[in-house]
Amino acid sequence: SQTIHQWPATLVQPVGSPLSLECTVEGTSNPNLYWYRQAAGRGLQLLFYSVGIGQISSEVPQNLSASRPQDRQFILSSKKLLLSDSGFYLCAWIVGAGLYTGELFFGEGSRLTVL
Amino acid sequence: TQLLEQSPQFLSIQEGENLTVYCNSSSVFSSLQWYRQEPGEGPVLLVTVVTGGEVKKLKRLTFQFGDARKDSSLHITAAQPGDTGLYLCAGAVTGYALNFGKGTSLLVTP
Numbered sequence: 001s002q003t004i005h006q007w008p009a010t011l012v013q014p015v016g017s018p019l020s021l022e023c024t025v026e027g028t029s030n031p032n033l034y035w036y037r038q039a040a041g042r043g044l045q046l047l048f049y050s051v052g053i054g055q056i057s058s059e060v061p062q063n064l065s066a067s068r069p070q071d072r073q074f075i076l077s078s079k080k081l082l083l084s085d086s087g088f089y090l091c092a093w094i095v096g097a098g099l100y101t102g103e104l105f106f107g108e109g110s111r112l113t114v115l
Numbered sequence: 116t117q118l119l120e121q122s123p124q125f126l127s128i129q130e131g132e133n134l135t136v137y138c139n140s141s142s143v144f145s146s147l148q149w150y151r152q153e154p155g156e157g158p159v160l161l162v163t164v165v166t167g168g169e170v171k172k173l174k175r176l177t178f179q180f181g182d183a184r185k186d187s188s189l190h191i192t193a194a195q196p197g198d199t200g201l202y203l204c205a206g207a208v209t210g211y212a213l214n215f216g217k218g219t220s221l222l223v224t225p
Contacts, residue, residue, distance in 0.1 A: 043121075045215075
């Protein structure tokens with residue numbers, strides 16, 4: 001079966017510290033992968049997406065970066081966190097015939113609090 | 116600029132009432148999706164609407180895609196406390212990424 005996992009589930013970090021969130025999928029190959037951020041229980045903001053190894057597209061310029069070192073691994077990073085980076089980070093992958101009719105499956109989410 | 120506008124932002128009703136939430140845009144979409152999210156979890160897909168004017172029913176939930184494929188609505192009949200959650204609409208602008216609205220937060224009290 002196809003599954004998606006992300007960790008850590010909860011993270012409290014001081015301003016200026018680095019960040020690494022990891023997401024892995026199982027049961028599929030060459031998936032489209034996505035990082036979204038959700039602030040204060042509201043809508044999802046698309047941060048990055050990847051259609052293959054080493055291929056990263058950024059939707060929002062900021063101090064975050066993403067990497068895809070392996071086919072089923074997607075990592076979100078920052079060298080120096082800002083207070084505004086706090087939020088609920090969600091990794092997702094597309095299932096189905098394609099983006100227009102397929103389904104986004106989300107991981108469990110990682111809640112980041114920057115103090 | 117928010118591509119998808121959802122209204123209302125918040126809705127608090129009593130069990131048994133009916134409600135409608137809306138998703139509007141100035142852009143035309145090939146399809147729109149509705150997701151439901153519970154606190155601390157990722158969104159879960161409810162439905163995908165593809166054809167202009169399309170109506171889909173999922174038990175007490177009725178989804179409609181506007182004729183011009185720029186808007187959609189979600190109607191819930193006889194709401195139950197289990198319907199509580201954040202309802203998000205999403206549409207694809209490019210071929211690779213879905214953009215989400217800010218959502219409608221629904222609270223159904225017994």
